[in-house]
Amino acid sequence: MPPVRVLYWFRTDLRLTDSPAVKAALDLAPSALYPVWCWDPEYVYSHNVGVNRFQFLLDSMNDTSAALTRLNPKSQLFVIRGSPRTLLKDLLLKWEISHLVFEEDKSAYGRVRDASVSATAASAGVKVVTRTGHTLWDTEAIVAKNGGHPTLTSETLMKCVDKLPNLEPPIPAPNSIPPPGPLDLALDRNYHPVSRPVDRNARDRTAEVTVYDTFTGPHADFAVPTLEELGMPPATTPYRGGEAEGLKRLEAFCSNEIAVAKFEKPKTSPAAFLPPQTTLMSPYLKFGCVSVRYFHKRVQDIIAKHKRGSSGLPVNLPGQLYFREMYYAAEFATPCFDRIRGNPICRYINWSLENVYDADGALVVPRPVSDDAEAEMYFERWKEGRTGFPWIDALMRQLKHDGWIHHLGRHSVACFLTRGHCFVSWERGLEVFDQWLIDWDPCSNPGNWMWLSCSAFFHSYFRVYSPIAFGKKWDKHGDLIRQYVPELKNFPAAHIYEPWKCPIADQRKAGCIIGKNYPKPMFDEKARKEHCLERMKAAFALGLKGDDTKVLDGSARRELDEADAATVIKSAATSPVSGAKRKQASVADMFAAKGGGGGSGSSSSSAEKMQKISAAADQAKSRSGGSRALDTKEGGNEALGDM
DNA sequence: CCGATGTTGCCGGC
């Protein structure tokens, strides 16, 4: 019998409690255990990862490394800087590994990477052992129970999992682990190029990337990298990663057993970021710091104890975890899940700023600036929290600064960007969430963007979140706005959701002049909503999905664009306002602090509103560098830096 | 074909 020497490959499973893959590794009774992390250049250059998620990941890696050292002083998380596709093979050979063990990652990206690494390992005579652990059930098994189809409703998901074996109980963390063997490495840098044609995270860097200068870190100790080595400034998120932190947070949440048993997601406040309104467990699930199965068992036990008056599926806590399973299974069974083009479950809607592809069908990166200046302006102002709608701006600034916002807050801003008001493609919103969220997930995130934009999973496009009413329902005083939009800190509560309606004397008293210290709303909310509803109606009438030939050849786009143009012309023709007058309209006129914008209760018809939109579009298009012109002097978000 | 259902809309009226 050759000696059993295991390389355990950590990825999004940075924990030791309830890790089926770690148990499988230890069950092999290895004489040597190498816990390894490959610091993949894909993640550094090709994915959209902002400084906050990197920080959360580094926290989690450091926590796991310390936990490994506690179990064996010779052990740690051995970080190798380079691509697993090339480096792992070298490590398997040099360290004479017999078994490669890792937790399954069935996302499209993980699947391809893991198949490549597994094939390499097998060809080197190394046995590959994998276990499910990132999800409650094996995603592939769920899809098989659904006839190979994506799971599009929670009911479908439940029907599938009812046919699967019951969940195994969680596995305690190990008490000890074997030491690694010799750590000698003599690798040739030339075999492991890390340069990339595109650096998608360059915008966040303040210095050179040095993390790839060596294989084993600046002190040759396989240390976890630092943000400095990534060329990034310090993170701003208050949330810290790691298994210890995650379990602590879970226990704190579970200490209020009645709240756990009665939890109903739709009745939690989007303005909240503390228990019992939210668990804030999503980033810990994303990096596997907390096992989803352990989380599930913990809340199920509490619910069983407090059966009377407890909430049910799908709004309760287990229900939330089942939605996560649904998105994983949907992603597994759907090609092009994170985009519209080629996506068979995604309704085709002629959004502004949709993805751009080259002649070979490859996504053009970096994304070219669209000639739709109005949409670019809406998008830019949405992203940076300068729409002039305080509720939206507060959430977007919270997202950028903290890396996390409440689920229903995400609904609010996602609906606003897409079908509700801006009519910008969900693909653009997805990219921003990818860059800024600490809990970004390749299944839940595109899934939820399709949900909110009525592209898949959900279809009632006439239910639109109001950027004014929705937040007010939960946060009457506007505390979330005051925290994240400090310009409005002293605004009277009566006007904080619609500050442009505030009398100028009160604006002066609050030390914030709308249009000077904080922007006017970037459009008439009601008019934009009506416009978007018309366009949604047309897209639903056409009834195409992202993989239809008419979408692939561009004719669906032309057809819908023409229908939209006809609607606008028709509205203009029936309007009593003359064309000459229309030309005089401008964005500034529409949103003067007095009168005009945002539901001043005027009797303007839908047709008039349509004209205003059309005029605003003309205005924006004719202005060179339109977004920049509008952005200046309109209350930036510098103040966020020192919160 | 009908009617019930679908995690999380808004508004006005009671």
Next chain:
DNA sequence: GCCGGCAACATCGG
């Protein structure tokens, strides 16, 4: 706090 109107989505079971 709960209802219906708004104008109306998809899916599923019968």
